Amino acid sequence: MHGHVITPGTPGVGVVAMLGPTNTGKTHRAIERMLEHRTGMIGLPLRLLAREVYDRVSARVGESRVALVTGEEKRIPPHPSYWVCTVESMPVEREVDFLAVDEIQLAAHRQRGHVFTDRLLHARGTRETWFMGAETIRPVIEQLVPTAVIDRHPRLSQLRGAGSMSLGALPPRTAIVAFSTNEVYELAERLRQRRGGAAVVLGALSPRTRNAQVALYQAGEVDYMVATDAIGMGLNMDVDTVAFASLRKYDGHERRELEPAELAQIAGRAGRAHNDGQFCTLAPLPSLPDQLVDAIETHRFGNLSRVVWRTTPTRLQFDSVEDLIASLRQKPPRKLLELVRQAEDFDTLVQLAAREQIQARAKGRAAVELLWQVCQIPDFRKLALDGHVDLLAEIYRQLTSSSERLDPDWMNQRISRIDDTEGDIHVLMSRIAFVRTWTYVSNHRAWIVDAEHWQARTRAVEDRLSDALHERLVARFVEREARRGPPVHGPARPRQPKQPKRRAVSIDREAVAAGPFAKLLEVELEPGQRGGERDDAWVQELVDAPHERFVVDDRGNVRDGELELGHLVRGVDLVRPEVTLTIGEALGAGARARIQRRLIAWARDLAHELLAPLRHNTIDALSSDARGLIYQLEQGLGTIHRGAAKAQLLRLAGRDRKLLTSLGVEIGARMIWLPALLRGEALRVRALLVDAALPRGVRVEVPTPEAVALVPNPDVNPNAYTALGFPVFGGRALRADVVERVDAMLRGLAQASDDADEPGFELPPTLADQTGMEVDELARALGWVEQDGRWHPPAEPPTPSRRRRKR
Incomplete structure (x- = not known):
C-alpha cells in the first residue's frame, strides 16, 4: 500500500498517513479533503496555526459553520460543520466524517507527545482519518496502525544549502532563526542598524501581534524576519532563505543540539509552493556539515523508534x-x-x-x-x-x-491589574501571558458567572496589549525611514530589489575617554582609528571569559573585577535567573546583547553549581517518585516542606531512600533538605537567587554562616524563605535542620512523659536560646498543643516510622 495516491472523492479509505517534508501541501490537502465531507475536524500543533486555518476555512464556508477551539479561544457557533483545533483541545468525543491531525511526528515530543500518540491510537473520523507529518514517523504508524495507507508526497520545490553567510550578505526575504528571546532581540536590533529593520515572531506572541508582525514583513515594509522555531510548524510566509543563528535550543529540560529532522523542519520554511528556497548558517557559525546538508536537501533522516504515551x-x-x-x-x-x-x-x-x-x-x-x-x-x-x-x-x-463558581470581584481585580498598555516589550509580553490564563479560565463556562462577558473582557484586554506590543516592536526594531509602502494591513506591494544598507556602528570616543570606560577600553583618540575596534575586542574577551572571571556581590550585582556589569533578576523560575545589564550606554546595542547573553549563561551556571548534588548520575537509578522528589527539591533550591512531597514519600522504596541519602538528602519529620546547601557560599547563592525572583525593592537578607533564625520580611512570600532554607514558623524563619532538631527534642520529651502520672510535659527554657523565639510561641508554631500548662504532640504524627505503622 506504500505510495498509494489518494484521489479526491475516494470514499471510505479509512486511515491515511500523509508523510513527507515541509512544503508538500499536506495541510492544504487535508483542509480541502475535510471540506469535501459533510463534517470534519482538524488538529494543529500551534494556536497560531489553528487561527490561520480557521480564518481560511471560515472564509470559504462562513463562520457559522466553523468552530475554533484552542486552550484560550473558543468560537463555537450553534451548529458547526467543521472544527479547527489545537491537538490538545480536539473534542474527539464528537463524531465527524473526517478527522485529521497535523505534525503527527510530535508524538515523540517529551512534553506534548502523549497527546499526539493518543490521537494516533484513538482519534478517528467515521469515514476517513488523516495523519500528516514527517517520514520519520512511518515505522511507528506501521506498528501502531497497521491498516493505515502510507501516502508519501515529495516537496513541491527544491531546498538547497547555502553555506554560511554574514548578516550583511543575507538577501531580502530572509528569516533568521534563533532559540531565545534575547538572541531574537539582538539580531533584530542589528538588522535595524544595518538593514532598516525586521519583523519579530516569537511563540509567546499573541495571534494578533504575530499577525501584525507578519503583515509588516509580507507587505514589504521590512525585508527580514527574526523568529524562533515557532515558524517551523506550518506558518505560511514568503521566505526565500532561512538562516540559523544558533544550532542549540532549550527544550524545557536541557539545552541541546538540534536534531537533523528539526533543522529540516525549520529550513523547509524557505521556498513556498513551487518557489525554491535555501538555508544557511549565520556567521560566525560554520557551515553545516556536508552530510547534514545532503540529508536536509534529500529529506533522509533516522526513523523514530518510540513515541511518548x-x-x-x-x-x-x-x-x-x-x-x-x-x-x-x-x-x-x-x-x-x-x-x-x-x-x-x-x-x-x-x-x-x-x-x-x-x-x-x-x-x-x-x-x-x-x-x-x-x-x-x-x-x-x-x-x-x-x-x-x-x-x-x-x-x-x-x-x-457553595457557589461552585469563581468570585467575579476576585477575577475583576486580577484582570484589571493587567489591563494596562504602558510598559516595555517584556512587561507587555508578561501581561499577555497572564491574560491568556484568564482567557483559558473564561472558556470553562461552568466555572464562572456570565461566561460571555468574561470571554469578551479577556479578549479585549489581550487585543489592547497585543496592539501595544506590536507598536513597541516596530518602534524598537524598525527605522522610521525604513517604514515605507502601504499600511501594514494593506495589500502587499511588489517587492523591489534593494541594496543592503551598511552603517558604520561606532561609539562617541571622546565621551568614553572622559568617562569610566576610558581605562577599560584603552581609548586612543588618534585620527583614522576605526571606531569600535578596541571595544569589540574587549567584548569578545568578556564573552569568551571563563566562569571564574565573574562574581556576584551580596546585592545581586554581577561584576568583572571592580566593574559592575549587570544585576540578577527574575527568570522563568528560581533555577533559571536572568541578568539585566547596568553597564554604561557607551557600548552599542549589539555588544550589550552579547554581554547580556554571556552573563545569563553564567547565572544559569551559578544555579547549576548550587544544585549539582541533585544532578548526579545517581538520579537515573531512582524511581519516578524519587525523581519527582528531586525535581521539587531543585525548584525549592534544596529545601521543601515534607507535606509537599507526601505522595512521593508514601511510595518510596528502601533503595530510593538509600540513593537519596547518598545524594545528601535528609528526609525529616517536617522538612526535606540538603544540609550541604545550608552553609557558606551555597547559602549566599540561594539568597541571591531568591532575591532575584522577588519584586523590585523587596529583599531577603543573606544569612550569616552561624544564623539559625531570621525575622522574615512581611512583604516576602513565606515560600521564598523555604527556598532559602529557612522555612517560616510563627514569627521566625528557622533553618531547616534547626526545625528538625527542635521538633525531635519535643518528641523526646513527649515520649519520656508517656509513663508520667500527668500527661504532657513542660517546655524547657533552653529552647529559646536555640531560636530566639519564646518557647511557647515556638511550640505552637510547630503545631504542639497546650492544655493546662502542659504540652502535647500535634494531631498528625509526621514521623516516617509512625506513618508506615498507620498504613
Whole structure:
C-alpha cells in the first residue's frame, strides 16, 4: 500500500498517513479533503496555526459553520460543520466524517507527545482519518496502525544549502532563526542598524501581534524576519532563505543540539509552493556539515523508534486523587510506547494533592475530576515560588465552595491589574501571558458567572496589549525611514530589489575617554582609528571569559573585577535567573546583547553549581517518585516542606531512600533538605537567587554562616524563605535542620512523659536560646498543643516510622 495516491472523492479509505517534508501541501490537502465531507475536524500543533486555518476555512464556508477551539479561544457557533483545533483541545468525543491531525511526528515530543500518540491510537473520523507529518514517523504508524495507507508526497520545490553567510550578505526575504528571546532581540536590533529593520515572531506572541508582525514583513515594509522555531510548524510566509543563528535550543529540560529532522523542519520554511528556497548558517557559525546538508536537501533522516504515551483520558480513574495519580503513572502496554516523563498538569496535580486543604475537598469522583481539569490550566506565566500552583489552589477552592463558581470581584481585580498598555516589550509580553490564563479560565463556562462577558473582557484586554506590543516592536526594531509602502494591513506591494544598507556602528570616543570606560577600553583618540575596534575586542574577551572571571556581590550585582556589569533578576523560575545589564550606554546595542547573553549563561551556571548534588548520575537509578522528589527539591533550591512531597514519600522504596541519602538528602519529620546547601557560599547563592525572583525593592537578607533564625520580611512570600532554607514558623524563619532538631527534642520529651502520672510535659527554657523565639510561641508554631500548662504532640504524627505503622 506504500505510495498509494489518494484521489479526491475516494470514499471510505479509512486511515491515511500523509508523510513527507515541509512544503508538500499536506495541510492544504487535508483542509480541502475535510471540506469535501459533510463534517470534519482538524488538529494543529500551534494556536497560531489553528487561527490561520480557521480564518481560511471560515472564509470559504462562513463562520457559522466553523468552530475554533484552542486552550484560550473558543468560537463555537450553534451548529458547526467543521472544527479547527489545537491537538490538545480536539473534542474527539464528537463524531465527524473526517478527522485529521497535523505534525503527527510530535508524538515523540517529551512534553506534548502523549497527546499526539493518543490521537494516533484513538482519534478517528467515521469515514476517513488523516495523519500528516514527517517520514520519520512511518515505522511507528506501521506498528501502531497497521491498516493505515502510507501516502508519501515529495516537496513541491527544491531546498538547497547555502553555506554560511554574514548578516550583511543575507538577501531580502530572509528569516533568521534563533532559540531565545534575547538572541531574537539582538539580531533584530542589528538588522535595524544595518538593514532598516525586521519583523519579530516569537511563540509567546499573541495571534494578533504575530499577525501584525507578519503583515509588516509580507507587505514589504521590512525585508527580514527574526523568529524562533515557532515558524517551523506550518506558518505560511514568503521566505526565500532561512538562516540559523544558533544550532542549540532549550527544550524545557536541557539545552541541546538540534536534531537533523528539526533543522529540516525549520529550513523547509524557505521556498513556498513551487518557489525554491535555501538555508544557511549565520556567521560566525560554520557551515553545516556536508552530510547534514545532503540529508536536509534529500529529506533522509533516522526513523523514530518510540513515541511518548500516557493513559488515555477515557481510562483515567477518578475515584480518589491517589487512583488518578496511579492511573497517570500506568506503564505503557507496548515497548514502542514510552511513559511521559515530564508533564506540567501531572506535576501540578502532585503538588496540589500534597496540600491538606485540597485533600479535604477532593473527595468523590466529581471533585477529583474537577481537580484534574484545574490542573490542566497551563502555566503561561512561568511563575516561580509555586505561584501557579497557588493560583490553581485558589481556583479549586472557589469552585468547590457553595457557589461552585469563581468570585467575579476576585477575577475583576486580577484582570484589571493587567489591563494596562504602558510598559516595555517584556512587561507587555508578561501581561499577555497572564491574560491568556484568564482567557483559558473564561472558556470553562461552568466555572464562572456570565461566561460571555468574561470571554469578551479577556479578549479585549489581550487585543489592547497585543496592539501595544506590536507598536513597541516596530518602534524598537524598525527605522522610521525604513517604514515605507502601504499600511501594514494593506495589500502587499511588489517587492523591489534593494541594496543592503551598511552603517558604520561606532561609539562617541571622546565621551568614553572622559568617562569610566576610558581605562577599560584603552581609548586612543588618534585620527583614522576605526571606531569600535578596541571595544569589540574587549567584548569578545568578556564573552569568551571563563566562569571564574565573574562574581556576584551580596546585592545581586554581577561584576568583572571592580566593574559592575549587570544585576540578577527574575527568570522563568528560581533555577533559571536572568541578568539585566547596568553597564554604561557607551557600548552599542549589539555588544550589550552579547554581554547580556554571556552573563545569563553564567547565572544559569551559578544555579547549576548550587544544585549539582541533585544532578548526579545517581538520579537515573531512582524511581519516578524519587525523581519527582528531586525535581521539587531543585525548584525549592534544596529545601521543601515534607507535606509537599507526601505522595512521593508514601511510595518510596528502601533503595530510593538509600540513593537519596547518598545524594545528601535528609528526609525529616517536617522538612526535606540538603544540609550541604545550608552553609557558606551555597547559602549566599540561594539568597541571591531568591532575591532575584522577588519584586523590585523587596529583599531577603543573606544569612550569616552561624544564623539559625531570621525575622522574615512581611512583604516576602513565606515560600521564598523555604527556598532559602529557612522555612517560616510563627514569627521566625528557622533553618531547616534547626526545625528538625527542635521538633525531635519535643518528641523526646513527649515520649519520656508517656509513663508520667500527668500527661504532657513542660517546655524547657533552653529552647529559646536555640531560636530566639519564646518557647511557647515556638511550640505552637510547630503545631504542639497546650492544655493546662502542659504540652502535647500535634494531631498528625509526621514521623516516617509512625506513618508506615498507620498504613
